Amino acid sequence: MTGTVLFGGDPVAQTLLIPLWARVVEQHESSPLLEDPLAARLVEGIDADWDRIGLSRGDLAQIVVRARQFDRFTRDFLTREPVATVVHIGCGLDTRFQRVDNGSVRWYDLDLPAVIDQRRQLIPESDRDHYLATSVFDRAWPDDISVETGSRVMFVAEAVLCYFETDQVRDLVRRLRDRFPGSELVSDTHTPHALRMENLHLALIRSPARMRWGVRDPRELESWAAGIRWVESFSFFDDIEPRMGFPAWIARIPLITHATGIHRYLLGNPQEQRDHTIPTSPDVHPSS
Numbered sequence: 001m002t003g004t005v006l007f008g009g010d011p012v013a014q015t016l017l018i019p020l021w022a023r024v025v026e027q028h029e030s031s032p033l034l035e036d037p038l039a040a041r042l043v044e045g046i047d048a049d050w051d052r053i054g055l056s057r058g059d060l061a062q063i064v065v066r067a068r069q070f071d072r073f074t075r076d077f078l079t080r081e082p083v084a085t086v087v088h089i090g091c092g093l094d095t096r097f098q099r100v101d102n103g104s105v106r107w108y109d110l111d112l113p114a115v116i117d118q119r120r121q122l123i124p125e126s127d128r129d130h131y132l133a134t135s136v137f138d139r140a141w142p143d144d145i146s147v148e149t150g151s152r153v154m155f156v157a158e159a160v161l162c163y164f165e166t167d168q169v170r171d172l173v174r175r176l177r178d179r180f181p182g183s184e185l186v187s188d189t190h191t192p193h194a195l196r197m198e199n200l201h202l203a204l205i206r207s208p209a210r211m212r213w214g215v216r217d218p219r220e221l222e223s224w225a226a227g228i229r230w231v232e233s234f235s236f237f238d239d240i241e242p243r244m245g246f247p248a249w250i251a252r253i254p255l256i257t258h259a260t261g262i263h264r265y266l267l268g269n270p271q272e273q274r275d276h277t278i279p280t281s282p283d284v285h286p287s288s
């Protein structure tokens with residue numbers, strides 16, 4: 001996908017070009033499904049072979065619908081929890097903070113150091129949008145997250161966790177649940193069958209990245225630890241976006257409709273003691 005070595009040569013890091021490109025192309029549609037005025041400026045700074053992404057207009061629209069739904073879950077959370085903390089795991093060059101900022105959220109964009117280096121050059125860090133240059137599997141980064149007393153945390157992981165082994169994802173989710181009880185997680189998942197299709201596309205575009213974590217049922221995560229609860233799911237097939245180009249009959253084939261989804265989970269009980277919180281600063285108030 002890249003003409004030069006980008007993001008330290010990490011194959012998964014380079015996949016961030018795919019959703020970035022989808023958001024750029026989307027801005028040329030007469031009614032974009034998602035507004036991302038910064039996206040075009042971000043690609044200007046990257047020397048990549050964009051033609052190699054090789055996705056149809058419908059595929060690109062599906063990626064944008066996915067981003068729009070992640071935005072919706074995040075906005076809903078910020079409506080319920082105006083003074084909250086969001087950790088955007090594997091943020092890549094996504095501008096979700098700029099799209100959903102409610103003026104009071106404390107936001108952390110987390111990605112591998114080479115990606116955060118590039119991000120920093122293109123989108124400066126700000127008072128409420130902090131950058132964490134680390135692997136999400138590193139055990140130290142949760143120490144850098146500060147949470148207002150009594151407020152809650154949402155972890156947002158779009159197109160990230162699927163690239164890792166089940167054991168890694170399970171261990172991570174358990175640790176988030178133990179460390180931030182009452183937090184929420186939004187992640188997309190694929191069935192094992194859908195993973196094979198995704199990996200075929202990655203092979204066709206000569207990307208060495210491969211997806212590994214698949215689930216047959218999003219509720220599988222509930223068995224990972226006490227207190228993990230599936231809350232709701234978004235399916236691309238409930239209300240098909242016409243530009244994705246799916247015929248209506250496809251919504252009657254469970255193998256396809258269950259193949260991929262975006263899910264919201266509750267990680268433990270919000271009442272559990274949290275020793276990592278800091279007092280609420282006097283200048284931050286829930287927006288009314």
Ligand SMILES: C[S@@+](CC[C@H](N)C(=O)[O-])C[C@H]1O[C@@H](n2cnc3c(N)ncnc32)[C@H](O)[C@@H]1O
Binds near residue numbers: 160
């Ligand atoms: C398909 S991209 C998605 C980027 C972004 N979420 C989006 O939708 O535009 C996958 C992202 O996961 C990041 N990633 C890969 N390994 C990671 C790790 N161990 N810890 C944190 N992020 C990682 C990559 O650098 C890349 O930005």
